[in-house]
Amino acid sequence: MTNIQVLDNPTMHNLLINLSKEESFTFREIIEHTLESFSVNGERQYQPPPSIVNRPNGQNTLFRPFTSDTCIGTKITVESGPDGQGRKSPPHGVIVLTDSKGNPTGLLSSNEITGYRTSMNAFRFLGERMWIIL
Incomplete structure (x- = not known):
C-alpha cells in the first residue's frame, strides 16, 4: 500500500482548476x-451493474463498480438523510482504485471529479454544435 494516492476535495479542486487550456x-x-x-465498446460486458441502498432514515447510497484489464474500482456516493429540519446535505463520495491484482492505488474524493466531468461533457456537445454551425 505504499503507492496509494489519497486526494481530498481541496487537492482535486486545485489540480483541476489549474489545468492549462x-x-x-x-x-x-x-x-x-x-x-x-x-x-x-467491448468492456461494457465486464461492468457490474450499479446498486443502490435506501435506508429508512432517508440516506441513499450508490455503488458504481467498474473493471478493466488494468484497473478495478468503485465510486460510492452517499446522499444523507434529512436533518431535524428536513434539509439534506449535498451528496458526497469517494472513488476507490486498485490495480489488476487488487492492490490499492488511489482514494479520491469524488465531488470535484464528478462536477468537472459533468461540465466537460456538457462543453463537449457545445463544441460539436459550434463546429457544425461554423
Missing part, C-alpha cells in the same frame, strides 16, 4: 475515451 482538452479527451470504452 491544452491540459483541459487532453483531460476531457481521456474522460471521453474512458467513458466510451466502459459504456459502448
